[in-house]
Amino acid sequence: MITADDVGGVHVKYLYHCPRQLWLYARGFRPEHLNDAVQLGTAVHELSYSRFSPVDLGAATLDHLDNQLWVHEIKHSAKRREADRAQARHYCHQLVRIGVDVQGAVLHYRNPRKTERFPYTDDEHQKATEDIDRVLDIVAQAESPPKLGRTSCRGCSYLDYCWSQ
Amino acid sequence: MPATSRTYWLTTPCRLRRQDDSIRVERDGHPPTFLPIEDVRDIIAAAEVDLNTSMMSLLNKHRIQIHILGYYGDYAGSFLPAETAVSGTVALNQMRLASDDEHALPIARALIDNAAFNIRWVIDRKLLTRSYGVLKESIAEATTREQLMAAEGNFRRNAWEALDTKLPDWLQLDGRSRRPPRNAGNAVISYINGILYARILSALRLTPLHTGIAFLHATMQRHRHSLALDLAEVFKPLFAERILIRLANRRQLKPQHFDINTNQAMLSESGRKLIVQTVRDDLAETVKHRTLGRNVSYDELIYLDALALTRTCLEGSTYAPFRVWW
Ligand code: SF4
Numbered sequence: 306m307i308t309a310d311d312v313g314g315v316h317v318k319y320l321y322h323c324p325r326q327l328w329l330y331a332r333g334f335r336p337e338h339l340n341d342a343v344q345l346g347t348a349v350h351e352l353s354y355s356r357f358s359p360v361d362l363g364a365a366t367l368d369h370l371d372n373q374l375w376v377h378e379i380k381h382s383a384k385r386r387e388a389d390r391a392q393a394r395h396y397c398h399q400l401v402r403i404g405v406d407v408q409g410a411v412l413h414y415r416n417p418r419k420t421e422r423f424p425y426t427d428d429e430h431q432k433a434t435e436d437i438d439r440v441l442d443i444v445a446q447a448e449s450p451p452k453l454g455r456t457s458c459r460g461c462s463y464l465d466y467c468w469s470q
Numbered sequence: 471m472p473a474t475s476r477t478y479w480l481t482t483p484c485r486l487r488r489q490d491d492s493i494r495v496e497r498d499g500h501p502p503t504f505l506p507i508e509d510v511r512d513i514i515a516a517a518e519v520d521l522n523t524s525m526m527s528l529l530n531k532h533r534i535q536i537h538i539l540g541y542y543g544d545y546a547g548s549f550l551p552a553e554t555a556v557s558g559t560v561a562l563n564q565m566r567l568a569s570d571d572e573h574a575l576p577i578a579r580a581l582i583d584n585a586a587f588n589i590r591w592v593i594d595r596k597l598l599t600r601s602y603g604v605l606k607e608s609i610a611e612a613t614t615r616e617q618l619m620a621a622e623g624n625f626r627r628n629a630w631e632a633l634d635t636k637l638p639d640w641l642q643l644d645g646r647s648r649r650p651p652r653n654a655g656n657a658v659i660s661y662i663n664g665i666l667y668a669r670i671l672s673a674l675r676l677t678p679l680h681t682g683i684a685f686l687h688a689t690m691q692r693h694r695h696s697l698a699l700d701l702a703e704v705f706k707p708l709f710a711e712r713i714l715i716r717l718a719n720r721r722q723l724k725p726q727h728f729d730i731n732t733n734q735a736m737l738s739e740s741g742r743k744l745i746v747q748t749v750r751d752d753l754a755e756t757v758k759h760r761t762l763g764r765n766v767s768y769d770e771l772i773y774l775d776a777l778a779l780t781r782t783c784l785e786g787s788t789y790a791p792f793r794v795w796w
Contacts, residue, residue: 333557334678334784336777449785466781469774470761470790 316440317395321388324443324450331444376410383416397425398433481743483518488528507532512672537668543661557678564783568683578686579609582622584793585703589629591794592707601628637718650734657735662710670698673773677780704792757796
């Protein structure tokens with residue numbers, strides 16, 4: 306299946322949101338392009354922060370890395386999610402791995418326009434490493450993980466797939 | 471499927487040309503019209519269409535499929551963009567399930583059972599009670615796909631006879647004939663099935679399923695997209711037979727909708743327009759979905775069925791093909 310090097314930001318985000326989502330995604334089944342919410346996400350992205358330049362890390366793309374080596378991520382939802390933090394943390398981890406002395410992550414929330422900073426400490430590094438192991442564990446399971454409760458599924462691009470029995 | 475983009479139906483002969491990021495539609499005697507490319511999900515060409523290479527690369531770039539219906543309205547072919555949703559796991563499992571009768575036969579059986587259930591619902595529950603009972607018995611006993619297909623063939627013949635009792639003389643099928651359709655009723659059924667096949671192919675291409683690997687129909691034999699034929703079984707009655715009955719009852723179908731000669735019949739241009747319009751409206755019709763708890767269009771039902779089959783190939787869940795529930 307995948308190795309530690311293949312684990313990208315999306316894997317980590319899904320790990321926090323729903324293990325089943327991660328399991329499905331890792332098998333190459335990705336219905337994202339069908340989902341209106343995801344399309345909205347992409348559109349917001351293109352319109353509002355065009356001064357940023359995305360950085361391609363192979364397994365992951367991050368929105369922007371500034372001159373002071375802070376990772377910038379843009380979120381279109383107003384909600385603060387653990388999954389977003391974990392994703393940003395993972396990007397820092399990946400940059401450190403390729404020798405970039407990254408300072409930390411800045412999450413930009415569009416609505417209302419606010420930013421939050423998360424310095425990349427040893428503790429964060431430890432957490433990021435554990436997340437990668439957990440991703441690999443779940444992906445390696447033979448059986449798909451159970452569904453979340455219905456309300457947590459709102460907005461998930463696998464919703465039709467999981468719930469149209 | 472994305473709500474922002476749509477299926478475009480071409481019902482008069484035309485030329486498609488690329489102009490920047492738009493499709494320029496040229497028809498004789500009309501000023502050209504333009505379709506912005508983001509607006510298009512797929513195209514069904516129900517009339518002569520002329521395309522060139524730069525048009526094709528534009529379609530490919532935006533992952534737009536175009537399906538072409540032939541002279542008799544039956545499916546003639548598609549231009550399918552190279553890149554689709556791929557998943558090695560799904561394709562491998564699909565291959566495994568399809569090539570092992572222990573797994574493939576239950577799926578094939580369910581397809582035939584639910585197809586018959588839907589046909590009976592559309593045509594006449596009472597008239598087809600006995601035949602449906604016979605079918606159930608024979609598919610339970612069948613041990614090969616060929617036996618399943620034969621059982622289904624018998625049921626369909628009875629169903630078409632029952633259908634004829636609901637139709638005025640001139641629209642009766644008098645047995646199914648395809649290429650060419652022998653009479654008006656057959657021409658309608660063929661045409662709707664052709665459109666439906668194109669829709670199913672579009673839905674399948676949104677999933678990681680391989681369209682050439684089938685459970686009921688022979689995989690890739692004589693036919694590149696056998697999986698679309700599998701799914702078509704359960705949806706055909708909801709569209710083809712149902713629309714024919716309805717248009718006949720309302721006397722909307724008229725002889726001028728057909729070009730008929732001694733041994734074949736075709737829809738005329740006005741006939742094609744009527745059918746395309748009707749199918750299009752039906753695809754947009756909605757029902758309340760039982761587990762999703764929202765309204766879904768008939769078009770979406772096709773996609774959801776394709777997703778259900780994906781679930782079977784990815785997670786081994788039992789596949790319950792579409793069956794009318796309302
Ligand atoms: S729909 Fe729900 S259960 Fe399915 S992947 Fe999404 S969050 Fe998980």
